[in-house]
Amino acid sequence: MKHLFFALIAFSLVFAPASFAQDVVVAYDNLISVLSGRHGMPDSAYFARLEPKSATETLMKIAGDEKVFPVARARAMLALAYFKSGEAARMVADKAANDKNPYMRSSAYEALGNMEGVNAVKAIGEGLKDDDVMVRLSAIRSLGRVGGPEAKKLIEDNAQVEKNPTASAVMQKSLEQMR
Amino acid sequence: MIIYGSLSIDARMGGGGVFGTVFLIPAKGSSMSALRLKGNWLRLRSAALLAPLSLVLNACGASSDNKPSDTPPSGVTLIGSVTLPGNAVKQAFTVPGVESGGGKVTEIVVDAPGGRVYVDTLSASSTTFFDYDYGSDSVSGVYYPFYRFLLSPGGASLGVMIPVRHVSSGNFPSGDYTITLSNVSASPVTANIYLLKKNDPDFSNGGITLNLFVYTVGGSNPVIASVDDAQAIKNYISNIYQQVGMTVNALNVEFRDDPNAVAQAGGSVGDISAFLESASRGTAGRGDTGINCFLMPQLGGGLLGLDGAIPGPGFQHGTAASGLVAAATSFGFIFAGYTAHETDQLYLSFTLAHEVGHYLGLYHPSEKYGKPHDPLSDTPECGLQYDTNHDGVVDGPECRGVNTQFLMFWTDDIRNGQPTGDQTVISPQQGEIMNTHPSVS
Numbered sequence: 001m002k003h004l005f006f007a008l009i010a011f012s013l014v015f016a017p018a019s020f021a022q023d024v025v026v027a028y029d030n031l032i033s034v035l036s037g038r039h040g041m042p043d044s045a046y047f048a049r050l051e052p053k054s055a056t057e058t059l060m061k062i063a064g065d066e067k068v069f070p071v072a073r074a075r076a077m078l079a080l081a082y083f084k085s086g087e088a089a090r091m092v093a094d095k096a097a098n099d100k101n102p103y104m105r106s107s108a109y110e111a112l113g114n115m116e117g118v119n120a121v122k123a124i125g126e127g128l129k130d131d132d133v134m135v136r137l138s139a140i141r142s143l144g145r146v147g148g149p150e151a152k153k154l155i156e157d158n159a160q161v162e163k164n165p166t167a168s169a170v171m172q173k174s175l176e177q178m179r
Numbered sequence: 180m181i182i183y184g185s186l187s188i189d190a191r192m193g194g195g196g197v198f199g200t201v202f203l204i205p206a207k208g209s210s211m212s213a214l215r216l217k218g219n220w221l222r223l224r225s226a227a228l229l230a231p232l233s234l235v236l237n238a239c240g241a242s243s244d245n246k247p248s249d250t251p252p253s254g255v256t257l258i259g260s261v262t263l264p265g266n267a268v269k270q271a272f273t274v275p276g277v278e279s280g281g282g283k284v285t286e287i288v289v290d291a292p293g294g295r296v297y298v299d300t301l302s303a304s305s306t307t308f309f310d311y312d313y314g315s316d317s318v319s320g321v322y323y324p325f326y327r328f329l330l331s332p333g334g335a336s337l338g339v340m341i342p343v344r345h346v347s348s349g350n351f352p353s354g355d356y357t358i359t360l361s362n363v364s365a366s367p368v369t370a371n372i373y374l375l376k377k378n379d380p381d382f383s384n385g386g387i388t389l390n391l392f393v394y395t396v397g398g399s400n401p402v403i404a405s406v407d408d409a410q411a412i413k414n415y416i417s418n419i420y421q422q423v424g425m426t427v428n429a430l431n432v433e434f435r436d437d438p439n440a441v442a443q444a445g446g447s448v449g450d451i452s453a454f455l456e457s458a459s460r461g462t463a464g465r466g467d468t469g470i471n472c473f474l475m476p477q478l479g480g481g482l483l484g485l486d487g488a489i490p491g492p493g494f495q496h497g498t499a500a501s502g503l504v505a506a507a508t509s510f511g512f513i514f515a516g517y518t519a520h521e522t523d524q525l526y527l528s529f530t531l532a533h534e535v536g537h538y539l540g541l542y543h544p545s546e547k548y549g550k551p552h553d554p555l556s557d558t559p560e561c562g563l564q565y566d567t568n569h570d571g572v573v574d575g576p577e578c579r580g581v582n583t584q585f586l587m588f589w590t591d592d593i594r595n596g597q598p599t600g601d602q603t604v605i606s607p608q609q610g611e612i613m614n615t616h617p618s619v620s
Contacts, residue, residue, distance in 0.1 A: 024570045029593045033575035036591035036598065037547065038533050040448060041481040042572070049570055068596040070510040071526075075481040101511040110479065133396055134477060134509070141445045141479065164397040169438030170445075 025054045032062055035072040035079065047082040056083045060091055074107030081114040089115050093123050102132035109135065113142035121146055125154040133164045140167065144174035152178045254617070255495050256374045263291060263362035263370050267313055269299050274356040277303070278376055279341050280348040286375040286617050287339040287358060288492040290499065292460075294368030298329035299359040301339060303352055313361065321350070324554030327542065328489040335368075335456070336498035338490045340540060344611040345382045375493040377617040384424030385619035387535070388469035389413070390431045392458070393507065394440055396476050401509035402523045403432070403474060411521075415528035416535070419586060419603050423610025425619065431469055444475040444504065451482055456499045459487055463497025470538055470618050471502030472531060478506040484530045490540035493617030503534040515600060529602075536587050536605075539613040543589040544582040549573045555608040558582060575599075585609075 026034065034042055047055065062068055062076040077095065080088040092115060096108035109127045112120045124146070127139025143151040152175065159171045261272045277285045289296060301309040301320070309320040311330045318330065325343040339358065342351040362368050379385070391412070393403045403409055409432045417426045443454040458473045470491065487500030495501060507527050514522040542553040548571060549563035561578035568577070575583050575592030583592040584604045591598040605613070613619060 024568065026568050026570050027576075029576050029596065030568055030570075030574045032596055033590050033593040034547075034570070034572055036575070036593065037483075037589055038530065039482065039484055039589075042547075046570070046572065062596075065596060069514070069591070069598055070512050071481070071483065072591075072593075072596075078481050103508065103510050106477070107481075134401070137396065137441070137445060137477060141442065145446075166396040166436070166438045166441055170442040173439060173442050 022049065023051055024049045025051050026058065028058060028061070031055075031058050031076075032068055032072045035062065035075040036069070041075040041078060044082055047079060052083050056080065056085050056088055059083070060088055063091065063095065070101060070103050070107075073104060074111075077108055077111035078114065081111060089120075093120070096123065097126060102130075102135050105130060105132070106135045106138035109139045109142045113146045117146055118148050118150070121148065121150045121154065125151075125158075128154060128158040128162075133167050136162070136164070136167050137170055140170050140174055144177060147178055254376050255493075256376075258372055258374055260369050260371050261360065262367055263294060263296065263360055264367045265294075265362050265365050267361045267363050269359050269361050271300075271357055271359045272372060274358055274372065274374070275354075276374060277341055277351075277356050278353050278378075279351040280353065282345075282378050282380050282382075283348075283353070284345065284377040284379065284615055284617060285341045286377075286490070286493045287341065287356070288336065288373040288375060288495055288498065289339070289358075289360060289370050290336045290373065290492070291360075291362060291368045291370035292335055292499070293364070293366070294335050294362045294370065295364045296335060296337065296360055296362050296368075296370060297331065298326065298337065298339065299361050301326065301329070301356065301358050303354065303356045306350075306352075308351075322347070322554075324551070327551065334488060334499055336459075336492060336500035337488050338492045338500070340490055340615065342615070343540075344608070345379075345615045346611055373492075373495060375495055375617045377493075377620075379614075379620075382611070382614045385614045386426050386428030387420075387539075387619055388429040388431065388467060389416070389427055389531075389535070390462075390465075390467065390469035390471045391433070392471065392473045393432060393434045394444070394473070394475050395434055395436050396441060398436060400434070400474065400476055400507055402476075402507040402520075402527050408524060411524050412528050412531065415525060416532045419528075419532045420605070420613075422603075423605045423607070423613060425610070425613060428620070429469070431467060441476065444473075445477045445479045448480050448482055448485075451478055451480070451485060451504060455485055455487060455502060455504045458504070459499055459502040460497055462501050465496040468494035468618065468620065470535055471496065472534070473502055473504045474507035474527070475504060476506075477508060478504070482506065484534040486534050486537040489537050489542065490616055491538035491618070503531075503538055505530045505534055514597070525600075532603075533586055536609075536613065539616040539618060541587050541609055541612060543587050544585050545573060545578070545589070547572050547574075547589045553587075555606060555612075557606040557608045558585060558587075 059076040059080050063073050077092050092108050092111050096105055096112055099105050109124050124139050124142050127135055130136050155171050162168045261270055263270050274287055299311050307320045308322045309326040311318050322343055342348040393400045409430055413427045413430050443450050462471050484505040486503040492498050492501055509523050512522050513519050544558040545552045545561040552560040559582045561573045561581040565573050565577045586603050586605055588602055
C-alpha cells in the first residue's frame with residue numbers, strides 16, 4: 001500500500017505539470033507585451049502552456065485590433081499557427097486579402113503558409129498580385145516554404161508579369177530552391 | 180554596383196537627460212524633430228546623384244571617402260591561431276600583452292570560421308575570472324556573470340572584455356592571460372585570436388560610428404529612403420545615448436540592392452542568423468571603426484533585431500559577429516502624433532539603440548523567463564515572483580515600475596494596446612559598460 005501511495009505521488013509529479021500546462025490564461029495587454037519582444041516572438045513551449053480556447057480568442061482579437069502596434073498584431077497571426085483553428089485560419093486569410101495595411105497583409109501571407117500549408121496555396125497565390133511589393137515578396141517566400149507543384153506553377157506564372165526587379169529575382173531564387 | 184559619395188551632417192542634439200528620465204519620444208514639434216542639415220557641410224558627390232540605387236553617404240564631417248580599406252583598423256592585432264579539435268576538447272592559449280587600467284581596455288576576439296566555440300576558462304595570474312564546467316553545466320569565477328555569452332556555443336566569433344567595465348580595471352591586471360577554448364562542433368577548426376586595444380583618457384563620454392547597410396527592394400527602403408531619414412535615425416539614437424555621455428558621432432550609409440539577401444532575411448530565424456554571419460564576414464577589409472547594422476526591409480518569423488555577439492568584436496570587421504541585423508520595416512501605424520514614416524523611424528531607432536546596446540556589452544536587465552539577470556546592481560531585477568499570471572514569462576505590465584523603463588528590457592511595456600514609448604533609460608553602470616567598449620571612441 002505504501003508503495004502504491006508513493007507510486008501515485010510519482011505519477012502525479014510526472015504527469016500533473018502536463019495537465020496544468022494548458023490552463024494559463026493571459027490578459028490582453030500582457031499577451032501583447034509578450035508578443036512585442038525586441039528580438040522575436042515566444043517559442044512553442046510558451047504557447048503550449050496557454051489555455052487554447054482563451055489564447056486563440058485573445059490572439060485573434062489582438063490580430064484584428066487596429067489600435068495595437070502592428071508588430072504584435074502580426075506576431076499574433078503567426079502565433080495562431082500553434083492553435084489549430086479553422087476560424088483563426090479564415091481570419092488570417094481575410095487579413096491577407098483585405099487588410100488595408102500592407103505590413104499586415106504581408107505578415108498574414110507568412111502566417112497562412114505556416115497554418116495551412118498546401119491547403120492555402122491558392123489563397124497565398126493571390127498575394128502575388130498585390131499592389132505592394134513587400135506583400136508580394138512575403139507571398140513568394142510563403143509559397144516557397146509550402147512548396148509543391150501548384151505553388152511552383154503560381155510563382156512561374158507570375159514571374160512573367162512581375163515588374164519589380166527584387167521581387168523578380170526572389171521568384172527565380174524560390175523556383176531554383178523548389179526544383 | 181556601389182557608388183561612393185559623402186555627406187556631412189551636423190546632428191548634435193541639445194537637451195539630454197539624467198538617469199531615470201524618460202525622453203525618447205518627444206512632443207511632436209520639439210527640438211528633436213527640428214533636424215537640419217548644415218548646407219555648407221553638404222558635399223554630395225555628383226557620382227552619387229547618378230546612382231540612386233547604390234549610394235554611400237558618410238555623415239562624418241572629417242571623412243571624405245568611405246571606401247573600405249584593405250588595412251585593418253589600427254589597434255587590431257592577430258596574436259595567434261590555435262586548432263580546436265572539436266567535440267568540446269579544451270585547448271589553452273596564452274594571450275600576451277593585455278592592457279588594463281590607466282585608461283586602457285583590451286578586448287580578446289576569438290574568430291573560428293565554421294566552428295562553434297565557447298570559452299571554458301579565462302584567467303590571469305592567480306585569478307580566475309570565468310570558469311565553465313561543460314560536464315555539470317555550471318559557471319564560476321569572480322566575474323562570471325559578465326561573461327554569460329562566452330559559453331553560448333551558438334557562433335564562431337566572440338569577444339572578451341578586459342576589464343568588463345572601466346571602473347573594474349583594478350581587478351584586471353595587465354600582462355598575460357590564459358584563455359581555454361572549446362569547439363563543440365564535430366570537426367576541428369582553426370581559431371584566430373585577436374587583441375583590440377583602446378586607450379581612453381575619459382570614460383565619462385564617447386561617441387560611436389554606425390555603418391548602416393540599407394537593403395532595398397526595387398531601389399528603395401521603406402524607412403531609410405533619404406539623407407534626412409538617416410539623419411533622423413542618428414539623432415534619435417544619440418538622444419537616447421546622451422544620458423550616459425554617448426552620441427552617434429558619424430554615420431556611414433550604404434544602400435544595397437541585393438535580392439538574395441532580401442530573400443534570405445525574409446526566412447526563418449536560422450536563415451536570418453546565416454545572413455547576419457555572411458553579411459558580417461562581408462565587412463572584412465573595412466577601415467572604419469563603425470558598428471555594422473544591416474537593415475532589412477523585411478525579416479521573417481516576426482523578428483525585429485538580432486546581434487552577433489555580446490559584446491560585439493569592437494571595431495574589428497569581418498568576423499561572424501561583426502554586426503547586427505534589424506528590421507527597417509514600414510508598419511503603417513501612426514503613433515503619438517507622428518506620421519507613419521516618423522513612427523517607423525522611431526521604432527527602428529529604438530530597435531537599433533537596443534541592439535547596439537547588446538553589441539556594446541549590455542544584457543537584458545532580466546530575461547523574459549524571469550532569469551537570469553544582468554550582473555549590475557543598479558538595474559532592478561524582475562524575477563518570477565512578478566509573474567502574476569503564471570505563464571512563465573515576466574512581461575511589461577508585470578514588470579512595470581520594476582525595470583520596464585530600461586532600454587534593454589526584453590519587450591515593450593503596453594498600455595491600451597500600444598507601446599508606452601518610455602523605455603529608454605540606461606543606468607550609470609550600463610553606461611560604464613558601453614563606454615568601456617572599444618567601438619566607443
